[in-house]
Amino acid sequence: MSRIVADLGFACLKNPIMPASGCFGWGREYSQLFALNILGAVVTKAVTPEPRPGNPGPRVTETPGGVLNAIGLENRGLTAALTEELPWLQSQGVPILVNVAGRTEEDYVQVAEALGDQNLLGLELNLSCPNVREGGISFGTDAKTVYKLVSRVRQVCPLPLVVKLTPNVTDITEPARGAEAGGADALTVINTLRGMAINVRTRRPVLGNVTGGLSGPAIKPVALSMVWQVATAVSIPVIGCGGIAQVEDVVEFLLAGAAAVQVGSAAFADPLLLPRLVSDLESWLEREKCSVEELVGAAHS
Amino acid sequence: MRERKAVLLAHETLTEDTFRIVLHAPEIAAGVEGGQFVHLQVPGFSLRRPFTVADADAETITLIIRRQGRGTAALEQVKPGSRLAFLGPLGNGFRPLPGQGLLLGGGIGTAALILLARRLGSCTLVMGGRSSGELWLDQVHLPPSVVIQYASDDGSQGFAGNLVQYARKNLKPGMWVAACGPRRMLAGLQELLRQRKIPGQFALEERMACGLGACRGCTCDTVKGNALVCKDGPVFAAEEVVFS
Numbered sequence: 001m002s003r004i005v006a007d008l009g010f011a012c013l014k015n016p017i018m019p020a021s022g023c024f025g026w027g028r029e030y031s032q033l034f035a036l037n038i039l040g041a042v043v044t045k046a047v048t049p050e051p052r053p054g055n056p057g058p059r060v061t062e063t064p065g066g067v068l069n070a071i072g073l074e075n076r077g078l079t080a081a082l083t084e085e086l087p088w089l090q091s092q093g094v095p096i097l098v099n100v101a102g103r104t105e106e107d108y109v110q111v112a113e114a115l116g117d118q119n120l121l122g123l124e125l126n127l128s129c130p131n132v133r134e135g136g137i138s139f140g141t142d143a144k145t146v147y148k149l150v151s152r153v154r155q156v157c158p159l160p161l162v163v164k165l166t167p168n169v170t171d172i173t174e175p176a177r178g179a180e181a182g183g184a185d186a187l188t189v190i191n192t193l194r195g196m197a198i199n200v201r202t203r204r205p206v207l208g209n210v211t212g213g214l215s216g217p218a219i220k221p222v223a224l225s226m227v228w229q230v231a232t233a234v235s236i237p238v239i240g241c242g243g244i245a246q247v248e249d250v251v252e253f254l255l256a257g258a259a260a261v262q263v264g265s266a267a268f269a270d271p272l273l274l275p276r277l278v279s280d281l282e283s284w285l286e287r288e289k290c291s292v293e294e295l296v297g298a299a300h301s
Numbered sequence: 302m303r304e305r306k307a308v309l310l311a312h313e314t315l316t317e318d319t320f321r322i323v324l325h326a327p328e329i330a331a332g333v334e335g336g337q338f339v340h341l342q343v344p345g346f347s348l349r350r351p352f353t354v355a356d357a358d359a360e361t362i363t364l365i366i367r368r369q370g371r372g373t374a375a376l377e378q379v380k381p382g383s384r385l386a387f388l389g390p391l392g393n394g395f396r397p398l399p400g401q402g403l404l405l406g407g408g409i410g411t412a413a414l415i416l417l418a419r420r421l422g423s424c425t426l427v428m429g430g431r432s433s434g435e436l437w438l439d440q441v442h443l444p445p446s447v448v449i450q451y452a453s454d455d456g457s458q459g460f461a462g463n464l465v466q467y468a469r470k471n472l473k474p475g476m477w478v479a480a481c482g483p484r485r486m487l488a489g490l491q492e493l494l495r496q497r498k499i500p501g502q503f504a505l506e507e508r509m510a511c512g513l514g515a516c517r518g519c520t521c522d523t524v525k526g527n528a529l530v531c532k533d534g535p536v537f538a539a540e541e542v543v544f545s
């Protein structure tokens with residue numbers, strides 16, 4: 001087996017590099033720059049049952065070492081995803097994780113059920129979304145809520161389920177265990193950290209939504225420590241995400257216990273970053289005479 | 302559209318806060334349209350910065366940049382001979398309409414109209430600003446068939462007043478308008494164009510992350526709903542834009 005293959009338990013990927021949800025659309029735009037099938041997998045923008053217009057602008061800004069965004073899960077809804085986006089992406093010869101979001105448990109169930117018979121690597125449930133039934137607190141903050149949501153989706157959808165955790169919690173191992181108990185096949189750690197920026201000239205928040213999610217190199221140490229914790233707490237594979245910008249970052253996440261990684265914001269500074277990480281990782285493994293498999297979790301021993 | 306690296310050939314100061322950089326980019330220089338932009342990497346920053354291709358000749362593209370915050374301040378320090386990475390050309394440029402073009406640039410927005418003026422050959426290009434010290438268009442060489450005019454709020458150069466007032470006075474039937482500038486100016490122009498039944502196109506600005514249409518960071522409101530400034534724009538038909 002090649003050194004760079006990544007084992008997610010429910011599937012093997014040709015390499016552990018994938019884009020993070022929301023930073024890559026459905027891959028169409030980036031396919032003008034490189035062939036998508038050189039990636040381990042593609043993770044799509046969030047899909048909700050109905051189209052969502054998203055938040056008022058400004059929606060993105062830069063903060064030191066990072067990016068703040070409040071897109072508000074703008075997407076064209078389940079029907080457009082099924083009829084227009086997915087068929088195209090499925091023709092690109094790359095495994096697909098469809099990111100799923102919602103306002104209620106039923107939203108997740110509805111999208112997961114509708115996608116259940118598609119040829120996909122799996123679904124990635126984005127649990128950072130505010131739960132309208134529970135006063136807008138995100139689904140991912142309470143272990144019981146996570147357990148219930150994941151087990152309900154599990155019942156209606158035969159596809160592998162990856163649960164993406166929010167870092168905006170006191171102890172991320174609790175929702176991680178809830179997801180595992182609910183039947184998750186893997187976990188993505190982490191989504192963005194809540195943050196904000198204020199324009200001192202106008203004395204108003206920069207983002208139209210006031211607060212947003214912080215991503216990029218600034219959050220890497222936080223993400224890494226959460227991957228470390230979660231990898232110790234559960235026995236399903238972890239996909240590391242947060243601030244990855246160079247091959248050494250990828251290796252750090254593997255060593256912390258991630259079986260694969262996602263790269264979001266850093267690809268804004270360099271749109272060719274993803275293919276470069278694949279080839280840099282190949283060279284790194286060659287030079288160090290080791291494999292991804294040997295690196296995963298190696299820092300724990 | 303491709304990712305490229307270009308050598309910075311020249312760097313010149315235009316006003317106290319505005320400078321011009323020339324990049325060696327022969328692959329795109331001849332084909333780029335007025336209103337299209339590049340997404341430029343500023344070394345050390347997490348997001349790229351979008352800039353209109355202000356001008357182009359056979360081998361080079363010119364960006365005219367107003368110092369705004371940290372990214373543009375860092376760009377001002379980049380020395381000739383350095384290489385800068387950019388994606389481009391991106392977005393849709395202006396689509397010349399029949400009739401005499403009236404090109405209205407509010408401040409740095411004028412940068413979006415220079416290449417259009419050059420390609421049109423014959424048109425009127427007006428730069429507006431608060432006072433003469435902000436107006437740098439005299440430092441751009443355009444053919445004599447392009448009529449250059451100025452408008453200043455304090456009357457220190459050219460027409461005394463803003464560009465909406467200028468247009469109210471100078472718009473004639475049979476003209477079409479291309480404009481770029483502050484939203485308030487564009488909103489005022491939109492109203493005027495509607496009253497006079499004159500067609501126009503506006504180049505918009507919005508904060509961007511990917512610059513390609515993937516992240517939905519740069520949406521603006523149009524009569525057809527959300528549109529992406531990077532991919533559907535940055536140039537939109539004047540009547541399509543919803544200013545609120």
Ligand SMILES: Cc1cc2nc3c(=O)[nH]c(=O)nc-3n(C[C@H](O)[C@H](O)[C@H](O)COP(=O)(O)OP(=O)(O)OC[C@H]3O[C@@H](n4cnc5c(N)ncnc54)[C@H](O)[C@@H]3O)c2cc1C
Pocket residue numbers: 060061062338348349350351352353354355364365366367368369370371372373374409412413505506507508509530535
């Ligand atoms: C299509 C397009 C073409 C443009 N062409 C030009 C041009 O030719 N000349 C020029 O001087 N400026 C142009 N701008 C504006 C220019 O991109 C911003 O002034 C610049 O990004 C500010 O960066 P900063 O780090 O100095 O400012 P900061 O305020 O420190 O930037 C913080 C963040 O906000 C973003 N941002 C701030 N202001 C703007 C803005 N007006 N538009 C978009 N993003 C912004 C930055 O990119 C950065 O991500 C254009 C913008 C767009 C969208």
Ligand SMILES: Cc1cc2nc3c(=O)[nH]c(=O)nc-3n(C[C@H](O)[C@H](O)[C@H](O)COP(=O)(O)O)c2cc1C
Pocket residue numbers: 020021022023045046067069071073099126164190191192214215216217219241242243244262263264265266510516518
């Ligand atoms: C512009 C933008 C949009 C995002 N949209 C989504 C989304 O739709 N669903 C999701 O689960 N995460 C979304 N995220 C979070 C990323 O997938 C990722 O978890 C986060 O950005 C941390 O990784 P990074 O530091 O490599 O960017 C988004 C992030 C950004 C910057």
Ligand code: FES
Pocket residue numbers: 508509510511512513514515516517518519520529530531532
């Ligand atoms: S900047 Fe990403 S969609 Fe326009």
